[in-house]
Amino acid sequence: MSLWQYANPVKFLHLSGKIVPTLAVLSALSLVISLYWGFFLTPDDYKQGSTVKIIYIHVPSALVAINAWFMMLVTSLIWLVRRHHVSVLASKAASYVGVVMTLVALITGAFWGQPMWGTWWAWDPRLTSFLILFLFYLGYIALWAGIDDPDTAADLTSVLCIVGSVFAILSRYAVNFWNQGLHQGASLSLDKEEHVSDVFYFPLLLAIAGFVLLFIVLTLVGTRTEIRQRRARALLARSKG
């Protein structure tokens, strides 16, 4: 058994068709329970008041937004090196999820920042690198849409993905690189002293699991769509030829 066998579109469609329903149910359950738990059953924070409830959407969406780009980087590199179509189609499918998660993180951050920092937006290193990551997502999607030949589009978007990875890394580590700006450090850490209180921590972990599962489900479904569209184009071209 090798991971590369799933680069075969037929095998990918077969396996993903089996696991998507289960993952979708798990994702929905995790999201409903964690958001209900976080919104209705957790107390206000002594400093942030009820705005702490935004953490259950902001942190998971930001985490998915950054890691979606890393997943796209890996699959783009696989395309460039091994020319597996499923790999680059998975990258394209992930970009739709990534751009929405980036937007969600930016919006929830602004709604949290206004009452806490006194401003909707600041040109802080993490916020700025996150905005640039959002623009890279838009550019990546636009590049796919703007090039007719799918292999050329795959090559160029893969190169764009490699360049954009710099901003994905900056989005994640900007707080550590520059000891300035408004954005605080990580809310979650392996060091128990650093992360948020347990009363917020457990629903947050469940929300993260729900968002990650949602990302996996939507990326798998999106990849299935891309494979079918590609096959439809190939059949049409063959029948015309």
Added chain:
Amino acid sequence: MPDLGKYAFAVLSSYGYSLALIIGLVVFVVLRNIKARKALEAIEAEVNHGKD
């Protein structure tokens, strides 16, 4: 409904916009998948019909 105090606007707006975007994304991905599946089935049927 919990008492959100003076931050009700920020919290409810965050949840409202986020849920709308995420539900919109799910609908977009699912509808696109259904459309692609139906289109492929139609093309395959046409191609197979042409062979017969």
